[in-house]
Amino acid sequence: MENPTVIKLKPIEATPESFKEFGQVIEASPDGEECGPNDAQLDLSKGIPRFYIMNLRNRPHRFSTITHHASVTQCLGSIGGHVWYLGVAKPSLVDSKEVEKEKGKMAVQSRFGHYYVPPAIDDVHVFRIAGPKFIKLNCGTWHAGPLFKADAMDFYNLELHDTNLIINGNELVRKELQMPEMSENCHSSLEASSEGIGNVRSFSEL
Numbered sequence: 001m002e003n004p005t006v007i008k009l010k011p012i013e014a015t016p017e018s019f020k021e022f023g024q025v026i027e028a029s030p031d032g033e034e035c036g037p038n039d040a041q042l043d044l045s046k047g048i049p050r051f052y053i054m055n056l057r058n059r060p061h062r063f064s065t066i067t068h069h070a071s072v073t074q075c076l077g078s079i080g081g082h083v084w085y086l087g088v089a090k091p092s093l094v095d096s097k098e099v100e101k102e103k104g105k106m107a108v109q110s111r112f113g114h115y116y117v118p119p120a121i122d123d124v125h126v127f128r129i130a131g132p133k134f135i136k137l138n139c140g141t142w143h144a145g146p147l148f149k150a151d152a153m154d155f156y157n158l159e160l161h162d163t164n165l166i167i168n169g170n171e172l173v174r175k176e177l178q179m180p181e182m183s184e185n186c187h188s189s190l191e192a193s194s195e196g197i198g199n200v201r202s203f204s205e206l
Contacts, residue, residue, distance in 0.1 A: 009124075009125070009126055011085060011126045011127060011128040012125060012126065012127050012128065013127070013128050013130075014086075014127040014128060014129045014133070014135065016038070018127070019127060019135070021090050022088045022089075022090060022127075022137065022138060022141045022143075023073070023135060023136045023137040023138045023141055024040055024041065024135070024136040025129075025133055025134075025135060025136075026038070026039065026040050026075075026133060026134050026135075026136060027132070027133045028132050028133075040073075040075060040134075040136040041073070041136070042073050042075075042136070042158075043071075043072060043073045043139055044072060044073070044158075044160065046071045046072060046160065047071075047072065047160035047161060047162060047163075048160060048161040048162075049158065049159075049160060049161070050157075050158070050159055050160060050161040050163070051156070051157070051158045052156070052157055053079065053154055053155070053156055053157075054154070054155045054156070054157045055152060055153075055154050056146060056148075056152065056153055056154075056155060057151060057152040058151065058152075059145070059146060059147050059148055059153075060147065060149075061085065061147050061149070062147070063087055063144040063145065063147065065144065066087060066089065066119070066124065066142045066143065066144040067142065067143060067144065068091065068092075068093075068116070068140050068141060068142045068143065069137070069139065069140070069159070069163055070093060070110070070112075070114045070116070070139065070140055071114075071139060072139060072159055072160045072163060073136055073137060073138060073139055074136070074137045074143075074157070074158065074159045074163070075134055075135065075136045075137075075156075075157070075158040075159075076134060076135050076137070076146060076155055076156070076157055077129075077133065077134025077135065077155060077156050078129070078146070078148075078153060078154075078155055079153075079154040079155065079156060080154075081130065081131045081132045081133075082130075082148065082150070082153060083128065083129070083130045083148070083149075084128075084129050084130075084145070084146045084147060084148040084153065084155075085126055085127065085128055085129070085145055085146070085147040085148065086126070086127050086129065086135060086143055086144070086145040086146055086147070087124055087125070087126050087143065087144035087145055087147070088124070088125055088126075088127060088137075088141055088142060088143050088144075089119035089123045089124045089125070089141070089142035090119070090123065090141065090142070091138055091139065091140030091141050091142070092116050092117040092118070092119055092140065092142070093114060093115070093116050093139075093140040094107040094115040094116060094117060095115075096113075096114075096115060099115050106118075116140070119142050124142070134156070
């Protein structure tokens with residue numbers, strides 16, 4: 001097996017504008033403010049919502065798989081507002097009616113029935129999230145992480161009760177992204193390695 005090719009990517013600071021293709025960045029608002037478009041636009045209609053604190057350990061600045069949830073939004077935030085990172089790519093779900101058409105030729109069907117197009121390496125971005133804010137991922141947004149420098153971090157997580165139990169399918173897209181050691185205030189580059197676009201396979205989705 002050939003050594004992976006290294007691609008360097010610079011983490012992007014997560015703001016409502018920079019993250020809008022993938023979901024929302026929700027920041028603090030004054031008490032008593034009415035619900036509006038800046039609040040998280042959630043879709044929890046296909047199951048029982050689950051809101052819990054998730055303890056993660058040993059999540060260095062690298063990943064080898066990327067995931068999506070086809071039927072639910074997801075909210076993630078660091079307890080304490082610590083710096084963390086998330087790899088993302090835009091949703092690539094395909095309507096079943098479009099699969100037979102030209103633009104649907106690359107679509108893959110999960111074992112639970114829905115179709116998607118595996119994202120290319122060039123479509124993967126890494127965002128830096130810091131301070132009192134959380135991320136809402138749109139349905140179908142590909143994501144890898146949270147990633148962080150500390151040995152362990154706690155995150156609050158809003159999804160469905162079976163999001164991590166029901167696997168909709170596996171599309172393997174071999175890929176690894178690495179971020180060198182950095183201080184929490186450093187916008188260092190991120191290294192992405194793959195075995196080439198042709199056999200980039202190591203994706204799974206929920």
